[in-house]
Amino acid sequence: MPRNEPTQVTDGWDGGRSPGRRKAVRYAVPVAVAGVAAATIGLVPAFAGSGSPDLPKISAQDLIAKVAKSDVQQLSGTVRVSTDLGLPSLPGGAGGFGGAQGGGKGGDGASAAPQNKLMELASGAHTLRVAADGPEKQRVSIVDKAAEYSLVHNGNEVWAYDSGSNTAVHSTAPDAGRHGKQHRAPKDLPGGLKDATPQDLAKQALKAAGDTTSVTVDGTAKVAGRDAYQLLIKPKQAASTVGSIRVAVDAANGVPLKFTLTPKSGGAAAIDVGYTNVDFAKPAASTFAFTPPKGAKVVDGDKARAKTPREHGKDLPSHKDVKGLKKDMGGLNVLGKGWTSIATIKGDGSGLPSGKDQGAGGDAGKFLDSIGEKVHGSFGSGRVFSTRLVNALITDHGTVYVGAVDKQALIDAANAAK
Structure with a gap:
């Protein structure tokens, strides 16, 4: 054969x-x-x-x-x-x-x-x-x-x-x-x-x-x-x-x-x-x-x-709370298509803590600085968290971009959405 x-x-x-x-x-x-x-x-x-x-x-x-x-x-x-x-x-x-x-x-x-x-x-x-x-x-x-x-x-x-x-x-x-x-x-x-x-x-x-x-x-x-x-x-x-x-x-x-x-x-x-x-x-x-x-x-x-x-039950968000949270965050949106699709959630203006922050947020910020790379663009600044497959950009304004794409694709998506 x-x-x-x-x-x-x-x-x-x-x-x-x-x-x-x-x-x-x-x-x-x-x-x-x-x-x-x-x-x-x-x-x-x-x-x-x-x-x-x-x-x-x-x-x-x-x-x-x-x-x-x-x-x-x-x-x-x-x-x-x-x-x-x-x-x-x-x-x-x-x-x-x-x-x-x-x-x-x-x-x-x-x-x-x-x-x-x-x-x-x-x-x-x-x-x-x-x-x-x-x-x-x-x-x-x-x-x-x-x-x-x-x-x-x-x-x-x-x-x-x-x-x-x-x-x-x-x-x-x-x-x-x-x-x-x-x-x-x-x-x-x-x-x-x-x-x-x-x-x-x-x-x-x-x-x-x-x-x-x-x-x-x-x-x-x-x-x-x-x-x-x-x-x-x-x-x-x-x-x-x-x-x-x-x-x-x-x-x-x-x-x-x-x-x-x-x-x-x-x-x-x-x-x-x-x-x-x-x-x-x-x-x-x-x-x-x-x-x-x-x-x-x-x-x-x-x-x-x-x-x-x-x-x-007291600790769980109500249906009204969830709807309000989705409204505040702008909901989930998907940019692009195929293998380079990027899921994004609009933030509410408060991003991740920085290592420079004082108080309780300072320790969290230092840890995040150790595993995330600080990046900048016309969108402002944020951190990119990377694995071998999935990367995520979280801007200082709290917006999230995540996908099986490289770092530059996430930055470009954030710049375009500015």
């Missing part, structure tokens, strides 16, 4: 457009970047093996269609996640994230909360064991040297268990009571468990491909022992911080097996997520059965979720 060559280019393929509006978190730049990482990690499990099998030639359009048509809903395997976003160091190290959110308080279920575990995936290397049997049964376990964290969805039940604190949180899957049967994975499940199988999440990545993107089929590979085509996605826009995205697609069933994102600055992949082994047979029913170990602290997640707003 003729070997597949990297000559199939689709410059104008219209696979849809990325959403016109995206959520942004004002000032919380390191946390926002970590959230972007976690979301991206969920796109497609992958890990490259060795060898380049001979496969029939296929065009980029046909390979994308193969992914779109794939309907594999049963699988199990091991996934290796490696993330190097170049996030700025926070006081107390990486543990500062978890500790700030209730680390060590195993009894209240904080250590078993999915959002806390997602933060851990934003840096370093991790091993996951995954399994899925349709939209009603999924399981993922994050395994490290000292402990294991498992999240299990089985019909109308969701269990989260942290072996480190020996804490389990039990919840009822959303909509189970209203419809009698759970048809979609709960919205708070991370990565490939959220309302999708791995290939469905890959389709979301391909929606960004349009006239701002070059898509080619760049040879073949062996991934987790399976033959795969390599789809290469490259931004055409020079200001993008993304160098390329490489997705290995199973030649037999169209399931994405590899996702590697390399920044334009070069070096190691910023995100490399992948199967080290995968099996598309139906997992055993026992895979999705969970019973808390003896002595485990069991937390009723439904009660905790219902109780929290009542206890802390």
